[in-house]
Amino acid sequence: MSDQQKRLQMALDAAHMSIWDSRIVDGQVIDGTVSWSARGAALLGLEEKALTQAFRDFLACVHADDRARVLDVLQDGVQRHGGYDIQYRVIWPDGSEHWLAARAQVFTGASGQPERTLGIIWDITERTRQEIMIAERKELAEVTLSSIGDAVITTDPHGKTRYLNRMAEQLTGWTSQLAQGLDIWDTMPLADEQTGATLEHVAVKCLHQRQTIGTSAHTNLVTRDGRQVAIEDSAAPIWSRDGEILGAVVVFRDVSHERKLSQQLSWQATHDHLTGLINRRHFEQLVAGALHTAKEQGHVHALLYLDLDQFKIINDTCGHSAGDLLLQLLAKLLQSQMRDSDILARLGGDELGVLLPHCPMEHARQVGEQLRQSIRDFHFAWDSRSYELGVSIGMVEINQDSKSLSELLIAADQACYLAKEQGRNRIHVYQEADVMLAQRRGEMLWIARLKEAFEQQYFRLYAMPIVHLREGLESHDEVLLRIRNSKGDLILPGAFIPAAERYDMMISIDRWVIRAVCAHIQSVRDSLAPVEALVEQRRRAPALYSINLSGMSLADSGLQDYITEQFVQYAIAPEQVCFEITETAVIANLPKAQVFMHHLKALGCRFSLDDFGAGFSSFGYLKALPVDYLKIDGVFVRDIATNAINRAMVKAINEVGHVMGLKTVAEYVEDEATLAIIRELGVDYAQGHAVGNLRPLVAGLD
Template identity: 85%
Template sequence: MSDQQKRLQMALEAAHMAIWDSRLIDGQVIDGTVSWSAKGAALLGLEERALTQPFRTFLGFVHVDDQGPLLEVMQEAVRQRDGYALQYRVVWPDGSERWLAAKAQVFTDADGQPDRTLGIIWDITEHMLRELLIAERKELAEVTLSSIGDGVITTDPYGKTRYLNRVAEQLTGWSNELARGMDISQTLPLVDERTGEALEHVAYKCLQQRQAIGISAHSQLVTRDGRHIAVEDSAAPIWSRDGDILGAVVVFRDVSHERKLSQQLSWHATHDTLTGLINRREFEHLVAGALHTAKQDGHVHALLYLDLDQFKVINDTCGHGAGDVLLQLLAKMLQAQMRDSDILARLGGDELGVLLPHCPLDHARQIGEQLRQSIRDFRFAWDSRSFELGVSIGMVEISQDSKSMSELLSAADQACYLAKEQGRNRIHVYQESDVMLAQRHGEMLWISRLNEAFAHDYFRLYAMPIVHLNDSQEHHDEVLIRIRNSQGDLILPGAFIPAAERYDMMLSIDRWVIRAVCAHIESVRDSLPPIEAMAESRRRAPALYSVNLSGMSLADAGLHDYITEQFVQFAIAPEQLCFEITETAVIANLPKAQVFMRQLKAMGCRFSLDDFGSGFSSFGYLKALPVDYLKIDGVFVRDIASNAINRAMVKAINEVGHVMGLKTVAEYVEDEATLAVIRELGIDYAQGYAVGSLRPLTAGVD
């Protein structure tokens, strides 16, 4: 062997390569032979010695899937009289697989006919396994990215788009192929949803600051076809092993539904759902802001408190549905009368508030007079009847001398009260002397009226049906109290109950109602002949009457004994009485309320939790109370047919109530659409003008 051949042999061995020498017969590879060096034979898993074998024998070592392609590549090279390179698998005698790579050149004889191929061959098994592992990981990563619910876009170090997963393609409108190489600000344009202006792109910030950028809350994606989609987006750098930034990965997702729901919840937290006006809490927040500017900058504002006259008459005569329509119409009409900067709010049932920013008292009086006259001129038609309205307006100035937000609201309320007392349908501007005057006058007036009602038996009881939606035989009424005074006016509880609570007369009123209901039950029972009464009792369960109890009565240690005395005196079955208590009243008197309720429950009385859902910890307190019925707050029921959030609230309350073994009652079911939803949700009882109207409890009571 010459020195040159020795050097070649050493070089080949150093590179773990061997000689690959294939002889041809009549230009055919398959009919020829293969000669191996000792290292070459070892590549086939054979003994390490020089070897010549028929090509067909060699082909038997090649993986069955690679035999055809290998022969085709070599034969084509022979035909072209050119070189070739290929990779293929061989199967060793022990069954293991190895990858080999070969490079060779075609040589010709003296006549120019191909007679051999000569080249080198080496083992690339480890390299191929690495490549396969990398390919597998890449495929796994792409499958993972394609299957997750978030959009993913990767970039190079300059913000050029490299890859979009399936969700990113769907959201942006760009395909992976079209987007590749484009600036990410083009494939993922982001704008501020509040201003519509382009945002500093999260990917560029990430690349510039060399750190992860957290989720932004007000981003909108502008799609390829110009649509705007609310998204949450974040970005993180892609690092090399050497600490260089290879690019960025941006993750984003469609949050249109969540953001819309959040906006709806935010709107509902600050607005009245019936009228669309801002609610009391938000109004108080704005009044506090106005007071701050008055004290800090010397600005002057005006606060108005409006109480509609005759509204309760319309509500009781035509139903809550008519009252709701009236409030909606008035809200639109009054807003049209006011400046853009003025703020109109609904503070309660028929009470409205107006904040007039930067408005001196004289100008505020003019605006108030315009509002009063507009309401006075308004005619409300319902079921062929027409109603006139009035409004009593209390007005107070917000200035540097004003004390606090709560005192401002109290002052406006007092001024409105005096406007009512002075004849209604007028404006009263608050003065310092009004507070003591109103308190003194109100105290004397209501103590006198309530004592007169007790003395002359002016109290009247009315019944509002609570209708079981599946059992037509059940008879259940809520008992409501009114005052019919000496002039024949019917005074609603909204007028005298607050006063009774203020002047500690609720205990007496609650006891009067309990005794009167027991007497009514006795009179109904005794009015039927014995045989008829027996048949009636067999046909259906005795009527159930729900009586409202105040928070003061819940804390009254003697009420339990008083109720027991009435049961004994009138021979009443305790199962015929259900006591309605409000969530807030129970929470305020929780320990005493629990004892009181358990005592009466042991006797057979039932309990209903009124206005459920209006508190902040409803479900938590519910577990601690032995109640039988949940009356879902009417604020959730009223527009349930059109308000998805209220529907979800009612559904949740109903389901939790049923899990706890309680019956559910929906208040303010005023129309067929609401009733249909209530039935669909599986609520047990309905109360409202869609299922029954208010009637005197005792025949002959007007």
């Protein structure tokens, strides 16, 4: 072997290559032979020694899927008198698959006919596997990016767009092909949700700061056709192995629905759902802000409390629907009488609040008088009847001398109370001397009224049906307390319960109700003849009565024994009594409440958690309480036909309640539309005018 041949062989060995030498017969590759060096034979998985074989035998070593292509490429090279470059698979005798690459030149004889191909051949199995793996990973990545729910855009180190997945194409309006090479702020413009101002792009910030930029809120994507879509976006750098930034990947998603829901929930947290006015909590925050400016900057504002006269009469006579409509009409009427800067709020029930910023008392009096006169002139028509209203207004100045928010609110409330005491439908401006006067009058008045109610038996029990929406045989009533005074006026709990709580009279009232209900159950049972009682018992389960308990009673250690005594005295089955407790009352007395409830549950009593859903901690506390019924707060039920958020809340509470094995009750079911939705959602019971009206529990005592 010459030196030149040796050097060639050394080079081939170093490159793991071998000589590819084939003979051609009559211009046909298929009829020729192939000569292999020892290294070349090893590339086929054969014994490592020199070998000459028929081309057909070599072709049998080629993967079946590649044979036709190998023969076509080689034959084409021969016919062109040129050469070829090809990659293909061979199957070794042990069944393993290997990739080979070959490059050869065609040589002709004296006659000009192709006689031989000569070239090199080498194993590319490992490289090909790596390429296949990389291609598969790339394909997997692209398929994954294309199919995930989030939108993804990648950029180069200069913020030029490289790739958009399918979701990004849908959101931006750009195709990946059209967007390639464009600045990211062209393909994905960002604007502030509130101001509309152009924002620094999250991808650009990521590339400049060389770090991940977390999710941002209040960001809008401006689409290719100019629409704005609420998004949450974040960006992360793409690093090379040597620590260089190759670009950025931006991940974003459409949060239009979530942001709209959040805005609606935020609105609901600060507004009264019925009237659209701001609610008490937000109103008090605004008053606190006004107080701050008064103290810090010397500004003067006015605070008004309005209590509607005669509203309760309309509400009781015509029903909640009439009362709701009246409040909505009055809200619009009063807002039309006020400046844009003035603030009108519903504080609860028939109470309204007004904040007049930067308003001296002289002008505040004029505004108050205008509001009073507008309400006085307003006539409310319902069922062919017309009703007149009045309003008692308490007014207080917010100035540098005002002490605190709580004292301001108390002062306005007391001034309103004195306006009512002085004959209603008038304005009373708060004076320092009003504090003790109002407190003393209020205490004496309510103590006397409640004592009189006990002594003269003015307390009355009413029943509000709780109707099962699928089974009609069950009788279940919530027992409600009223006072019928000597003048024949019916006083609602909202008027006397706060006073009773303030002066520690709630325990006595709760005990009176428990005893009266037990006496009623006994009287109903004793009024039936034995045969009638047996028929009634077989026809339906014994009537169930729900009794409301205050937080004070839950904390009363003697109440358990008192209830047991009444059951024994009146021979009452505990299964006929259900105690209704509010979430706030339970939370305030949780350890005692749990002991109390478990004790009475053991006797057979049932428990209902009232106004459920008003607190955000409801589900957490629910697991710790042995309740049977879940009464969904009426604030979510009453406008469920028109409010998608409230419908979702009722649906969620109902489903969780059922998962926990509880029966659910919807309050304030006032019309057929609401009732239909409650049925559709699968709520067990309904309570409200759509299924039953309030009635005296004891006939003849209305």
